[in-house]
Amino acid sequence: MGKHWAVAVLVLGSLAVPGLSPSHAQELEGASSMVRDAFATLLGLELEEGVTGDGSSDIYRSILDNPDAPRLLTYLEVGGNVCRARTASALQFPGKWAVLSLTLTDLRQVTRAVAYGSLDDMIAERKPLQPNDPDARQLVLEGIGLRCTRRLSLGSDTGKPVSTCSDRLDIAMTSEAQTTHARKALALMAEKCGITVLAN
Known part of the structure; x- marks a missing residue:
C-alpha cells in the first residue's frame, strides 16, 4: 500500500466513523441491509465493486x-432516516x-x-421516456440539493474543502442485471x- 493511499484510508476512516453516540448507533442499526443495498445500486456501487460490511455500514473497494x-x-x-445516505x-x-469526498444523498x-x-439520448436530452418504460436504459432523478458533496485533495496547498451540490442522480440500466437491480431499488425507495x- 502506497504512503499516499495509506494516509487517505486513515483520514477516510476518521471521517466516516466518528465517535458514535448511543442515539447515532441506534440509528445505524435501524437501517436495514436492504435499504443500504438499494442506495448502493442507485449510487453505482453495487455491480462493479467488492463489498464488505459490519452490519450497519458497507465498504466498497474498486476491483483492479x-x-x-x-x-x-x-x-x-x-442512519435513522432511510431516505438519506x-x-x-x-x-x-x-x-x-x-x-476525499463526503456526500449526502437525500x-x-x-x-x-x-x-x-440510451446514453446518447440522455446527454442530448432527447426522446424522453416514462421512468417505468421497459425500453429505458438510463434514468435521471432530479431535485434541488439531491446530492451535496464536500471534497478535499490531500495534496492541496490550501487544505480547504470544496462544497458543491448536484440536482440530479444518473442511474444506468444498460444490462439486464443493472435493470433488475435498479428497478428493485427504485421501487423500495419510492x-x-x-x-x-x-409511481407506476
Whole structure:
C-alpha cells in the first residue's frame, strides 16, 4: 500500500466513523441491509465493486485488473432516516495524493424522474421516456440539493474543502442485471420515501 493511499484510508476512516453516540448507533442499526443495498445500486456501487460490511455500514473497494488504474474506496451508511445516505470516499490515481469526498444523498428531494433509451439520448436530452418504460436504459432523478458533496485533495496547498451540490442522480440500466437491480431499488425507495414521480 502506497504512503499516499495509506494516509487517505486513515483520514477516510476518521471521517466516516466518528465517535458514535448511543442515539447515532441506534440509528445505524435501524437501517436495514436492504435499504443500504438499494442506495448502493442507485449510487453505482453495487455491480462493479467488492463489498464488505459490519452490519450497519458497507465498504466498497474498486476491483483492479490494471495496476495503473485509479483506486476507489467508498464507505456507505444510512442512519435513522432511510431516505438519506452518507458516503465517504477516497479516490487515488497512481503516484498522486488521494481526493476525499463526503456526500449526502437525500431521496426526499426528488421531484422529477425521466428516462432515456440510451446514453446518447440522455446527454442530448432527447426522446424522453416514462421512468417505468421497459425500453429505458438510463434514468435521471432530479431535485434541488439531491446530492451535496464536500471534497478535499490531500495534496492541496490550501487544505480547504470544496462544497458543491448536484440536482440530479444518473442511474444506468444498460444490462439486464443493472435493470433488475435498479428497478428493485427504485421501487423500495419510492415506497419508503414517498417518491410519487416513480409511481407506476
